[in-house]
Structure formats: structure tokens, C-alpha cells
Amino acid sequence: MTECVSLGDDQEIVRGGDGEEVFLRNGDAHYRLGFSRNCGAVLMTRTITISTDDQADRLCPSGSKVRARQSTCQIATVETITSDDFAKHKQRHRR
Numbered sequence: 175m176t177e178c179v180s181l182g183d184d185q186e187i188v189r190g191g192d193g194e195e196v197f198l199r200n201g202d203a204h205y206r207l208g209f210s211r212n213c214g215a216v217l218m219t220r221t222i223t224i225s226t227d228d229q230a231d232r233l234c235p236s237g238s239k240v241r242a243r244q245s246t247c248q249i250a251t252v253e254t255i256t257s258d259d260f261a262k263h264k265q266r267h268r269r
Contacts, residue, residue, distance in 0.1 A: 179203070205253060233252065
């Protein structure tokens with residue numbers, strides 16, 4: 175990912191099993207968001223918001239954050255993935 179994107183209403187978030195990453199579908203685009211430290215709060219809440227520079231629903235290659243419950247976690251890496259990869263992670267983390 176090289177440019178910032180605005181996140182729309184058609185999105186889905188799949189949490190990683192260990193709190194070190196989440197997977198995001200935004201329309202037809204798919205991403206893996208990695209944290210530099212464990213972000214266990216993403217595992218314990220239904221609502222996750224993504225922002226950059228206090229702009230809600232904005233995802234950038236750097237400087238973006240995830241807010242879950244009362245915790246905020248810095249996103250360390252943003253990687254574009256395929257829809258198949260997203261589906262595999264979704265299936266794996268349903269179990």
C-alpha cells in the first residue's frame with residue numbers, strides 16, 4: 175500500500191488469533207494490518223475504528239491507529255492481500 179484510502183461502509187474486520195494483526199476488507203480491497211506490539215483489545219470488542227491523524231475511517235501506509243474499547247494501538251504495517259487470502263484468514267479465525 176502506497177497511498178491513504180478512505181474506508182467506506184462496506185467493510186469487514188477479521189481479528190488475528192493472537193492480537194498481533196487484523197484483516198480488513200474495504201469494498202473490493204483487502205489488507206493485513208500488523209501491530210508492533212500485541213493489541214489484545216481487538217480480540218475483546220465488537221467495534222474497532224481505524225483512523226489516521228484523528229481522521230476517522232482513513233487508512234494510510236504509516237501513522238494509522240486502531241481503537242478498540244479504551245485502547246489505541248499503532249498500526250506498524252499495512253499490506254495489501256488478495257480476496258482469497260482474506261477468505262482463508264476469515265475461515266481460520268472462525269474456529
